[in-house]
Amino acid sequence: MSSHVVDKVFDTGFFWFKKVESLNRRIIENVKELGSSSIDDSNGALKDAPHAAADYYHSLGRPQLGLIAQVVGTSAAALLIWSYRHKLLPRPPKHLAQGDKKCILLFGHMRDPITRQIVMDLYRRGFVVFVCSEGGASETDDDGLFHIASSDLSNMIKYLCESSTVLSSILIVPNSAYNLSGAFTTLSTTAVQDELRRNVFTHMHALSKLIPHLIANVQIILLAPSLPRNLGIPHHSPEYLVAGLIESYYKTLRFEYPSAKIYFCHLGLLKIASSSSSYKNLPYTGTAIGTSLLRPLYNLIVSQDSWWFSFCEVLRGKQRFYGKWSMLGYYFGNWLPLKILYHL
Numbered sequence: 001m002s003s004h005v006v007d008k009v010f011d012t013g014f015f016w017f018k019k020v021e022s023l024n025r026r027i028i029e030n031v032k033e034l035g036s037s038s039i040d041d042s043n044g045a046l047k048d049a050p051h052a053a054a055d056y057y058h059s060l061g062r063p064q065l066g067l068i069a070q071v072v073g074t075s076a077a078a079l080l081i082w083s084y085r086h087k088l089l090p091r092p093p094k095h096l097a098q099g100d101k102k103c104i105l106l107f108g109h110m111r112d113p114i115t116r117q118i119v120m121d122l123y124r125r126g127f128v129v130f131v132c133s134e135g136g137a138s139e140t141d142d143d144g145l146f147h148i149a150s151s152d153l154s155n156m157i158k159y160l161c162e163s164s165t166v167l168s169s170i171l172i173v174p175n176s177a178y179n180l181s182g183a184f185t186t187l188s189t190t191a192v193q194d195e196l197r198r199n200v201f202t203h204m205h206a207l208s209k210l211i212p213h214l215i216a217n218v219q220i221i222l223l224a225p226s227l228p229r230n231l232g233i234p235h236h237s238p239e240y241l242v243a244g245l246i247e248s249y250y251k252t253l254r255f256e257y258p259s260a261k262i263y264f265c266h267l268g269l270l271k272i273a274s275s276s277s278s279y280k281n282l283p284y285t286g287t288a289i290g291t292s293l294l295r296p297l298y299n300l301i302v303s304q305d306s307w308w309f310s311f312c313e314v315l316r317g318k319q320r321f322y323g324k325w326s327m328l329g330y331y332f333g334n335w336l337p338l339k340i341l342y343h344l
Contacts, residue, residue: 092298092299092302092303092306092309093302094125095124095125095126096125096126096127096302097126098126100126101128101163101164101165101166102126102127102128102165102166102167102168103127103128103129103130103156103160103165103166103167103168104122104127104128104129104130104167104168104169104170104171104301105130105132105156105167105169105170105171105210106118106119106122106129106130106131106132106170106171106172106173107132107133107170107171107172107173107202107203107206107207108131108132108133108171108172108173108174108175108203109133109134109175109198110131110133110147111175112173112175112176113272113273114173114176114223114267114270114272114289114293115131115173115175117272117289117293117294118171118173118293118294118297119131119145121290121294121298122298122301123144123145125298127144127168128144128145128146128165129144129145129146130146130147130148130156131145131146131147131148132148132149132150132152132153132203132206133147133149133198133202134149134150134197134198134202146159150202150205150206150209153206153209153210157213167214167218168219168301168302168304169218169219169220169221169301170207170210170218170219170220170221171220171221171222171223172203172207172220172221172222172223172246173223174199174200174203174223174224174225174242174246175195175198175199175225175242176223176225176239176267181235181236181238182235183234183235183237184237187237187238192237192238192241195238195241195242196238196241196242196245199242200242200245200246200249204249207220211257216257216259216260217259217260217261218260218261219260219261219262219263219301219304220253220260220261220262220263221262221263221265221297221300221301222246222249222250222262222263222264222265223246223265223267223322224242224243224246224247224264224265224266224267225239225242225243225267226239226243226247226266226267226326226329226330227239227266227267227268227269227323227325227326227329228240228243229243229244230266230326230329230330230333231325231329231333231336232333232334246264247264250262250264254318261304262318263300263318263319263320264318264319264320265297265319265320265321265322266319266320266321266322266323266326266327266329266330267293267322267323267326268286268287268292268321268322268323268324268325268326268327268329269284269285269286269287269323269324269325270286270287270288270289270292270293270322270323270324271285271286271287271288271289272289284324285324286323286324287323287324289323292322292323292324293322293323296320296322297322299313300313300320
């Protein structure tokens with residue numbers, strides 16, 4: 001297949017090379033004919049001009065022609081490589097191999113649609129998934145999907161040891177779809193404290209107890225509903241606080257555990273099933289959660305098994321952007337009003 005692609009590259013480059021060369025030859029011949037057809041002896045200088053132009057084209061045309069051919073050939077090669085990039089470059093498998101025992105520990109609540117989608121996607125791809133939430137009852141939905149409370153993490157470690165299962169990644173996923181809204185001064189202080197405890201502090205406390213028992217280069221992925229904060233949308237103070245605390249926690253973990261592979265993910269607008277937006281108070285249509293979040297997140301997790309995939313993930317950096325406007329909001333949120341973003 002690769003030889004076929006190379007042949008197409010050279011054929012395309014040679015085709016355009018001959019086109020340019022033929023065009024250059026016709027220009028020179030026309031200039032010569034124009035000079036020979038002149039019969040006005042008083043314009044001798046003009047009569048010699050076509051020959052000078054021909055000499056000019058002969059002296060400069062070849063190098064310029066070579067440069068044009070190189071540009072055209074390179075462009076054709078780049079176009080073909082881009083067209084066949086999915087076949088030329090390896091991609092992670094869509095699911096784990098049968099018998100591949102790998103585990104995901106996710107801190108979050110299944111009532112949140114984004115958390116639920118992440119859990120079920122990783123479970124369908126072959127991971128054993130432990131969902132740890134505040135007040136979560138110790139139960140098993142199916143073989144490989146467990147619900148535990150933070151006090152039951154020792155049972156998870158016991159399961160990993162007894163079944164020879166590897167902990168691939170730890171995810172912290174605070175609620176994004178169901179948060180209090182309204183002016184901060186009108187919100188109940190108790191309700192805000194409960195949101196912060198369930199979405200941040202409970203997870204932080206449990207993870208701080210678990211990290212000392214893990215390998216030094218453990219992968220930790222933190223997701224945050226940072227879009228309202230990055231875009232400066234009013235009446236979203238709980239998301240402001242949650243995103244700010246998660247980001248601060250991300251920086252703290254990076255400083256204290258430099259060997260760990262820690263990532264911070266900004267969540268934008270995501271379309272989940274019939275719901276057009278993952279933020280209930282933002283009436284804009286998001287991008288499909290499968291291609292914008294689930295697949296990239298899975299690729300990030302399984303990249304640890306391959307030096308090539310790990311290298312590609314290193315190039316993408318420690319901060320990730322999943323969903324509509326997540327990257328635009330992070331870099332240009334203070335400059336772009338929502339009315340402009342809506343048309344992008």
